[in-house]
Amino acid sequence: MGKIDKALSALSEMERGCVAAVPGYAASTRVSMLLTLLYVCLLLSVPLQDLQRLVWFASFPIVWASVTGVGYGCVLKRSLYVLPLILFVGIFNPLVDTAPAWTIGALTVSRGWVSFVSVALRGMLAVQAVLTLTAVCGFADVCRELRAAGVPSFLTTQLQLVYRYMSVLLEELLVMGRARTARGYGRASYPLRLWAAMAGQLFLRSVDRAERIHRAMLARGFDGTMPRYTSAERHGAHGAGAVVWCVCWVAVLCYLRFGAIICFTR
Amino acid sequence: MHMSDGLISTPVAAVAAVAAAALIGVAGAKVKKDTRPGLVSLTAVLGAFVFAAQMINFSIPGTGSSGHIIGGVLLSAFLGPWAAFLALSSVLIIQCLLFADGGLLALGCNIVNMAAMSCLIAYPLVFRPIVSRGASAARIMGASVLSCTLALELGACLVAVETKLSGVTALSTGTFLLLMAGIHLAIGVGEGVATGAVLAFVKRMRPALLVGAGAGEPRGRATGAIVGFALAALAIAGGLSLAASQDPDGLEWSVARVAGSAEVPASGAAAARAQKVQDATAAMPDYDNTFAGVAGASLVMLTVWGVCALLTHRRRAAAITEKE
Structure with missing residues (x-):
């Protein structure tokens, strides 16, 4: 049941992270979402063999998570979840692509190893940016902005309801x-018969709960969409500071992607 | 099977996102027309149920390992394919945004690979035809195993194709497909047995829930539309991605059009001065350029993290004290 504890604490950390965010550095949720999207697009457009450029891209989640009070260590730890599939897919690259890429003294590093590390780094950095976004802006605000951006209400309503009842069912x-x-x-996993009874019981409880929720929602005038709300205190646009923050990052990210990056060699 | 952003290229992600968005749009329209009472809350709560059920692992006999359900076929059996697709898509979006399970740009791929394959392909083409002829426990188990295996296999093959089209793996397409399909065959059977066991339990405890599920949908028409759409999406994805992979990246192309080169060279007096400083301060002049660059950039990132942590430590501590 350790996984459940972890998931619950992740949800709770997320809520705490939103509260701890420092307003002075927080742009509006919409701008932060666009900035994150730009970051991920630019990150994925970096060629796999350009590992040096990829490493510089780490500056965005590091600075953003740190100055907003979320903490980069926490984001880094959670981004490690992406590694298993990446390791499974990428581990064959060093075995297949053995052409030399670098020489470090007497040691030669193959292109396969470089692409393997690049794939892992890309995956982790992209996830870190997304985790920082949701930690800084809050999931409810992200849904609200998605709705404002034209995402159909049935999807945003679903997202909000699933998110809310996730912690209840957990x-x-x-x-x-x-x-x-x-x-x-002391048995960690369940024999199938017992597991089916557990999952089945949880399912029946979920259905019963859904019926109660539906009746309660109808009693409160639910018309198929969740009501909108604003939390100006935490996530309003913060004027000139937010604009400068975003413009700076757009410039930095574009430079990191297309500019001549700093070398540490003659 | 959650793909991360590291495994895909932007064109592949874009095509999959368009396909996923179109399917979500269709699902939304279908669910809006559905007149079952309380479907919105039921879909949401069962989405949360799948998320919670994924936290319980069952033992796989003889292997010493354990697994968990994905839930596409299970949800479809209770909600019908379109509402189940919407529920599973919501779970995938939340897993991406909150739990680092799958990437943001890879979200379209994940929705197509997992939600569409299980709810819109395997359920209507395999599970429903088998169960519609009589829902005995054995029939439910057989239908679950077959449909879940098909869903997992299709999803695994799509992961292999998308990864290959993105140019991330050095393995040949055939080898990669065989590898993915082989591994996911066992997982699919496990998922099927688990799904069948839950469905059999619910059928025993509350049969009305299972028998009534998904009964209101016209089978032939929906299946035809789904298969047609899936094939079109795959064809578009494959075609566009192949074309895209032969050309420069879209961003590079745009910058090259504006600046004349994909990389913007540094020029002017300031750049020359910076070059002199760099020549004087180069930390690893004798090493390979790329390695030294990676090592240097990593060092800078660590320093940036350290400085940021130092700067914000006091403020965080003050915030915690204030809360207490």
Whole structure:
């Protein structure tokens, strides 16, 4: 049940991260989303063999997560989740592409190793930018901006409802899991029959809960869309500071992608 | 099977995003027309259920390992394919935005690979035809195993194709496809058995939920539209990506058109002075250029992190004290 605890604490950290965000550095959610999208697009357009340029791209999540109080260490740790599939797909590159790319003294590094590291770095940096965005702006505000940007209301309503009930069902599962662990004599995973009963029970409880929720929503005038709200205190556009912040980052990111980056060699 | 941004190129991501957005649009229109009471809340809560159920691992006999469900076929059996597709897409979006499970630009790929393949292909083409002839426990189990295996295999093959088109892997297409398909065959069977077990449990406890699910949709028309759309999306994805991979990246092309070169060279007195400073301060002049660049840039990033952490440490501490 450690995974459930982790997921619950991740959700709770997310909420805390939003509160800890420093308003002086926070641009509006919409601008932050566009900046993140630009970052990911530019990041993915860097050729795989240009590892040096990719490393510079780390500056964006590092600075953004740090100055907004989210903390880069936390973002870095969570971005490690992307590694398993990347390692699985990329590990064959060093075996297949053995052409030399660099020489470090007597050691020769193949192109396969360079592309392998590049793939892992790209994946991690892209995820770090997204995690920082949601930590700084908050998931509810991201949904609100998606709605304002023209994403259909049925999708944003779904996202908000799933997000809200995710923690509720996780807590319910945690209770079921604790009860089972107390009687499970240290077994970590479940035999299929028991697992099916657990998942089935959770499913039935979810359906019952959905019926209660639906009745409560109807009683409060639900018409198929979630009401909009504004939280100007935390995520309003912060005037000139926000504009300077965004313009600077656009310039830096474009330079990192297309400019002649600094070399540490003669 | 969640693809991260590291595994795809921008053109492939763009094409998949368009396909996913179109499918979500169609799903939204279908769900709006659906008159089942409480479908919005049921879809959302069952989306959250799938997320929660993915946290419980079941033992895979004889291997010592464990697995969890993906939930596409399971959701489709209760909600119908389009509402299930919407629920699973919502879960994938939230997993991407909050849990680093899959990338932002890879979101379209993940929705097509996982949600579309299971809810819109495997469920209507395999699960529903088998179960519609009689929902015995054995039939449900067989339909679950077959449909989940098909969904996983299709998704795995798409991952291989998308990764190959993006130029990320050095493996040949055939080898990569075989590798992905082979591994996901076992996972698909496991997913199918688990899905069948849950469906059998619900059928035993509350049969009305299962029997009524997805019954209101016209089978032939929906299946034809889905297959047609999926094939069109695949054809467009493949065609556009192949064309894109032979040409320069769109951003490079645009900058080259404006500046005459894909890279903007540094010029002028300031650049010359910077060059002199750089010559004087180069930390690793005798090493390979690229390695030295990577090492230097990494060092700078660590320094930036350190400085940022130092600058913000006091403020964070003050915020925590204030909260307490």
